[in-house]
Amino acid sequence: MSFTSLEFIFVFFPLCVAGYYILPKRCRNVFLLAASLIFYAAGEPGRMYILVLGIIVNYIFGILLSGNSRSANLRRAVLVLSFIYNFGILFYYKYLMYRYGASNVSLPLGLSFFTFRTVSYCLDVYWEMMPANKSLSDVALYISFFPQISMGPISRYTDFAGDMYDRTFDAEEFFDGIKRIIAGLFKKLVIADTLLGTINLSFGMDADKRSVSLAWLGLIAFLIQLYFDFMGYTDIAIGIGKLFGFRLPENFDHPYAAESVTDFWNRWHMTLGIWMKNYIYIPIFRACQLKKFKQIRCYLLASLGVWLFVGAWHGVGMKTIYYGLYYYVLIAGERLYADWKKARRKRLGLKKKPQSLPSKIGAHVYMIIAIFIGQLLFRCESLGQYGDYILSLLHLSGNALTQTETAFYLRQDAVPVLMGIIFSMPVVPYAVKKIKERGGEKIISILTPVVYGVMLITAFSFAFTSTYRSFVYFQF
Numbered sequence: 001m002s003f004t005s006l007e008f009i010f011v012f013f014p015l016c017v018a019g020y021y022i023l024p025k026r027c028r029n030v031f032l033l034a035a036s037l038i039f040y041a042a043g044e045p046g047r048m049y050i051l052v053l054g055i056i057v058n059y060i061f062g063i064l065l066s067g068n069s070r071s072a073n074l075r076r077a078v079l080v081l082s083f084i085y086n087f088g089i090l091f092y093y094k095y096l097m098y099r100y101g102a103s104n105v106s107l108p109l110g111l112s113f114f115t116f117r118t119v120s121y122c123l124d125v126y127w128e129m130m131p132a133n134k135s136l137s138d139v140a141l142y143i144s145f146f147p148q149i150s151m152g153p154i155s156r157y158t159d160f161a162g163d164m165y166d167r168t169f170d171a172e173e174f175f176d177g178i179k180r181i182i183a184g185l186f187k188k189l190v191i192a193d194t195l196l197g198t199i200n201l202s203f204g205m206d207a208d209k210r211s212v213s214l215a216w217l218g219l220i221a222f223l224i225q226l227y228f229d230f231m232g233y234t235d236i237a238i239g240i241g242k243l244f245g246f247r248l249p250e251n252f253d254h255p256y257a258a259e260s261v262t263d264f265w266n267r268w269h270m271t272l273g274i275w276m277k278n279y280i281y282i283p284i285f286r287a288c289q290l291k292k293f294k295q296i297r298c299y300l301l302a303s304l305g306v307w308l309f310v311g312a313w314h315g316v317g318m319k320t321i322y323y324g325l326y327y328y329v330l331i332a333g334e335r336l337y338a339d340w341k342k343a344r345r346k347r348l349g350l351k352k353k354p355q356s357l358p359s360k361i362g363a364h365v366y367m368i369i370a371i372f373i374g375q376l377l378f379r380c381e382s383l384g385q386y387g388d389y390i391l392s393l394l395h396l397s398g399n400a401l402t403q404t405e406t407a408f409y410l411r412q413d414a415v416p417v418l419m420g421i422i423f424s425m426p427v428v429p430y431a432v433k434k435i436k437e438r439g440g441e442k443i444i445s446i447l448t449p450v451v452y453g454v455m456l457i458t459a460f461s462f463a464f465t466s467t468y469r470s471f472v473y474f475q476f
Contacts, residue, residue, distance in 0.1 A: 001042040003236045004188055004463060012039065017243055029164060032145065032244060033137055039146035044109040050089065051114065051149075055140045057085055058118040062139065065125045066132035075126060082122040086115050095316055110149040112313065116275050117143055121157045123279055130158050138164060145246075147237040151230070153251040154271040156278075160246070167245030177242025182452050184235030185459035191423075192229040193462070194416040195221040198409045203379065207388035207397035213406045215392040215399075219372060221413060222379050224420030227256065230269070249274075256424040259363040261330040261370050276306045296339065303332055314378065319386070323377050330370055 001008050016035045023031050041048045061082040065075055093107050121142070125132045133139050142160050143149075202210060202218025210218075234251040241248040255267035265273060281302045288298035311324020345352060355363075380386040391397035422428075435444060 001039055003233065004185060006463060007042075009185075009460075009463065012042075013240075020244060028244075029141055030137060033141045036141065036144040036146040036149065040109065040144060040149060043150075047108045050108050050111070051144060054086070054089070054114065054118060055143050056136070058082065058122060058143065059133075059136050059139045061085075061122050062125050062132035063134070065122060079122065079126050082119070086118050086122075090115050110151070113152050113154060114143050114149055116152075116154050116272075117148075117157070120154075120275065120279060124157060130161075133157075133161075147240040147246075148248065151233050151237070152269075152271055153234060153237065153249050154275050155249060159249070163246045169245065173242045173245075177239040179448075179452055180235045180239030180242065182239075182456045182459065184232040184237075184239060185463070186232075186455040187228040187235065187423075188232030189459045189462040190455075191416045191420050192225045192232060195225040195413055195420075198413050199225060201405075201409070203385075203389070207392050208399050210389075210392045210397075211400045211403040211406055212392065212395045213402040214409070215389065217406060217410060217413070217417075219376060219389075219393065221417060223256075223371070223375055224417060224424065226375065226379075227252075227424055228420060254424065254426045256368070256371075257364075257426055258367050259360060260334055260367055261327065261374075262334050264367055264371060265327070265331065276309065280306050280309055296336075299335065300332055303335075304328055307331075317382075319377065319380070319383050322383070323374065326374050326377065330374075 001012060003009075012035075019035075020028055020031055037048075037051075040051055044051075061078060064070070064078045065082075090111060093111060121139070124130050133142075138161075141164065142155075142157055145160075148155065199218055199222045202214050203222075205214075231252050238248045238250070249271050251269055251271050253267040253270065255264050258264035258267055284302040284305045285298045288301050293301070307324040307328035308321065309324070310327070311320045311322070314320045314323055344350075376389060377386050380389060388397065392399050395401065432444060
């Protein structure tokens with residue numbers, strides 16, 4: 001079941017909200033657990049056992065990992081078993097089935113995302129950052145909470161538990177949640193899905209038949225579609241969480257407005273970045289420190305571990321490893337360059353100057369070019385297709401500069417592309433801030449319901465007239 005499907009929008013979701021507020025508070029967590037299991041079963045009826053077994057097994061792991069009464073060796077053994085179990089299932093579906101001729105078998109819904117939560121739960125208990133929860137239903141709700149299970153955002157148990165046990169109705173948060181849901185539906189249905197035709201056409205063509213202009217249009221459309229597809233899901237998930245009193249973490253902060261590749265990844269899929277930092281980067285970094293490695297060497301090794309994991313998570317084959325290594329080289333290079341500049345200023349006794357406007361523009365252009373190259377590799381199905389597409393972009397494949405099809409698709413997609421470019425930048429928040437500063441709160445209060453009403457009607461019209469398209473990150 002998808003957030004943009006008619007059965008979710010008009011049946012499951014309203015019944016879920018109504019049932020939640022009809023029931024007494026003591027029953028609401030159990031109700032949300034039941035709703036989450038029904039939601040998952042509707043999407044993966046034949047693989048429900050994977051989620052249920054994962055909940056039970058990790059609940060037991062948590063109990064065995066807690067307490068000082070157990071020996072350190074036993075706790076370490078249980079932790080290793082938890083890694084083997086959780087990552088083993090992920091590895092089986094993501095790699096082994098693909099390697100042995102079952103590439104047409106899809107990954108179970110949300111497997112990566114609830115695996116991240118189960119691993120973080122076990123590690124936090126092992127590190128004694130929190131005690132194991134003795135309630136199976138509470139652990140089950142954390143792992144299976146339906147707004148998050150498909151594509152995140154990824155929450156740590158310590159953050160989720162605060163709302164699970166202590167939340168009250170807040171009208172402002174409730175209506176803010178409704179606005180986030182409307183915004184998410186609009187981003188997914190009106191912007192992201194509208195661009196898929198052009199993207200599929202451009203990437204499905206032979207290099208010599210794909211004009212330069214169509215290649216660039218397809219790539220720009222893909223970057224917009226990828227962002228608004230994932231951002232749309234995140235908005236809906238956060239909005240649904242707000243309706244039930246849960247404050248789910250933000251996942252995006254205008255990444256296309258970044259001024260470096262490092263800054264981009266600090267703004268893109270932020271909860272995955274935090275997870276990688278807590279459970280991959282920091283353990284490797286501390287292990288390197290224990291070996292008396294220099295600080296920069298610890299950084300380089302820990303970052304390498306993170307980006308190899310990121311590459312492997314994004315798919316199968318060397319293409320995804322190159323994807324991770326590409327970003328590792330850029331981000332490590334930015335860190336080394338920043339350290340060099342800092343050392344130079346210190347050596348010469350210079351103070352750090354504010355970044356000039358031309359410097360900011362140059363940094364942004366560099367980031368955009370770097371992201372174009374990197375995310376193109378993510379979209380292409382093979383290294384061969386990637387090379388062909390690069391040749392098309394650079395007019396090196398014997399292709400034409402433009403063609404009749406390009407003009408047609410440009411006219412068709414002009415509005416969603418323009419909206420994508422504008423809304424991917426912090427233009428609207430900046431404009432709202434300036435209007436409020438000039439005493440325009442009343443204008444904002446009048447325009448807000450009108451704008452969201454138009455967005456809702458438009459999104460519903462697209463939901464009724466378009467065919468179903470799943471979210472991009474469902475495959476992870």
